[in-house]
Amino acid sequence: MKKVLVVDDSLSVARQLEKIISESGEFKCVGHAKNGAEAIKMNHAEDPDIICMDMNMPGMDGLTALRSLSMLDKEVKVVMVTSLGGVGDKFTEALKLGAKNVISKPFEADDVLKILRGL
Amino acid sequence: MCMAVKFFGQFLVENGIVSREALLKAIELQEQKNLKFGEMAVAMGYVTQDDITRAHNAQLSRDIKLGDLLVQIGILTLTQLNEIITRQKNNHLYIGEALVLVGALSNEQLQQQLDDFKADQAPYISDRIELPGGISNPEVWEMTADLTYKMITRVLGLPFRAGKCQTITTVATNFVMAAMDLSGDVDARYIISVSQELQKSVAKAILSETSVDNEPPEVLEDTVMEFVNVVCGNIAAKASQTGKIVNINPPVTIRPDSAGLAVPAGYTGLCFPILVSEGETMQLVLFVRN
Numbered sequence: 001m002k003k004v005l006v007v008d009d010s011l012s013v014a015r016q017l018e019k020i021i022s023e024s025g026e027f028k029c030v031g032h033a034k035n036g037a038e039a040i041k042m043n044h045a046e047d048p049d050i051i052c053m054d055m056n057m058p059g060m061d062g063l064t065a066l067r068s069l070s071m072l073d074k075e076v077k078v079v080m081v082t083s084l085g086g087v088g089d090k091f092t093e094a095l096k097l098g099a100k101n102v103i104s105k106p107f108e109a110d111d112v113l114k115i116l117r118g119l
Numbered sequence: 120m121c122m123a124v125k126f127f128g129q130f131l132v133e134n135g136i137v138s139r140e141a142l143l144k145a146i147e148l149q150e151q152k153n154l155k156f157g158e159m160a161v162a163m164g165y166v167t168q169d170d171i172t173r174a175h176n177a178q179l180s181r182d183i184k185l186g187d188l189l190v191q192i193g194i195l196t197l198t199q200l201n202e203i204i205t206r207q208k209n210n211h212l213y214i215g216e217a218l219v220l221v222g223a224l225s226n227e228q229l230q231q232q233l234d235d236f237k238a239d240q241a242p243y244i245s246d247r248i249e250l251p252g253g254i255s256n257p258e259v260w261e262m263t264a265d266l267t268y269k270m271i272t273r274v275l276g277l278p279f280r281a282g283k284c285q286t287i288t289t290v291a292t293n294f295v296m297a298a299m300d301l302s303g304d305v306d307a308r309y310i311i312s313v314s315q316e317l318q319k320s321v322a323k324a325i326l327s328e329t330s331v332d333n334e335p336p337e338v339l340e341d342t343v344m345e346f347v348n349v350v351c352g353n354i355a356a357k358a359s360q361t362g363k364i365v366n367i368n369p370p371v372t373i374r375p376d377s378a379g380l381a382v383p384a385g386y387t388g389l390c391f392p393i394l395v396s397e398g399e400t401m402q403l404v405l406f407v408r409n
Contacts (some may be wrong), residue, residue, distance in 0.1 A: 009369060010341055010344065010345045010348065011337060011341040012322070012325050012339050012341045012342045012345045015326060015338070016325075016326065016327065017172055019327075053259060055176055056348065056352070056367055057366070057369060058369045079190055082352060082358065083348050083349045083350075083352020083355075083356075083367075084352045084355055084367065085350065085354060085360045087352075087355050087356045089359070104180045104351060105348070105349045106179050106180065106273075106274050106349050107179070108176055108179060109181070110176065111176075111180075
């Protein structure tokens with residue numbers, strides 16, 4: 001079962017994602033980081049296969065963390081989860097920095113699982 | 120005052136013209152008779168329930184009406200779309216008519232009360248979004264209000280009535296007030312304030328739960344911030360389509376004292392009252408740099 005790390009400063013979004021991931025039976029949620037810096041630490045400790053990461057977070061934001069993760073860990077697959085998915089420049093920037101895909105908010109379980117399965 | 124937007128039914132109950140029970144009976148009748156667009160389309164045999172479910176899912180991440188989407192993906196023709204809308208309009212049962220049908224009002228009383236209601240609500244009710252003059256980037260703020268209304272319907276699933284935009288100098292304190300600063304081509308603060316019961320409605324929708332009674336306060340509060348985040352992100356996306364850059368920042372909760380929150384110097388305060396149900400207040404407030 002693939003391991004997924006959730007990174008989001010929002011408790012409610014983290015809850016939503018953790019529920020979708022754990023109820024899928026296909027993926028296992030290995031933790032929840034609240035910002036980019038925590039994500040880098042937890043990536044090292046938990047060695048997830050996939051990271052679902054918010055873009056807009058206090059402290060180290062998602063794109064900065066993505067840049068670091070892309071250099072530190074060539075194996076982990078990062079998917080950005082953001083309400084800014086419709087902003088072309090942000091979407092493009094995320095992909096350029098190494099994100100495998102972008103999940104736009106608001107999302108439904110099917111949207112998330114479809115993207116995770118496609119990785 | 121921004122809070123003064125009312126439903127006609129609420130106006131009648133508050134003024135003792137009809138009882139709460141009669142109003143509920145009339146609303147129940149309305150709910151039976153008035154079909155939503157998707158229901159009408161199914162009833163007319165133009166689409167299946169599966170088509171509607173698929174379209175609703177697709178609609179969540181797009182700013183498009185259900186009917187337009189169904190036309191766009193080839194399930195409905197433009198002629199069928201217009202037929203459905205016309206049937207909906209022609210068959211719509213208004214609350215006043217429903218009150219007459221349940222015996223709570225006579226036709227003469229209805230007409231008199233409608234006239235009184237219009238006079239009472241004239242300063243507050245708006246059929247379209249109109250901003251006071253002299254606001255910078257008015258098209259962005261009209262879009263902001265429009266998108267907020269659409270997200271309240273689509274993400275929160277709440278029926279509501281939008282009041283007329285007013286210029287304010289102080290924002291009244293509410294149970295939860297979540298804010299996000301917008302920068303780039305604009306300089307503004309976006310605020311959504313909700314009453315305690317509406318906070319629960321927001322939380323149920325955001326968490327996809329039927330009950331949030333056992334949720335900790337920080338999770339409930341977070342759901343309002345997340346709603347602000349979702350709306351503002353989509354505003355940024357919509358603005359980008361017209362060439363405007365709107366950057367968003369992480370949402371925050373603000374807690375003004377009972378005197379309310381003053382609009383900062385150099386900014387104009389715009390208040391959009393949103394009436395969801397009796398006694399439950401929700402407001403969109405914008406502080407826009409002059």
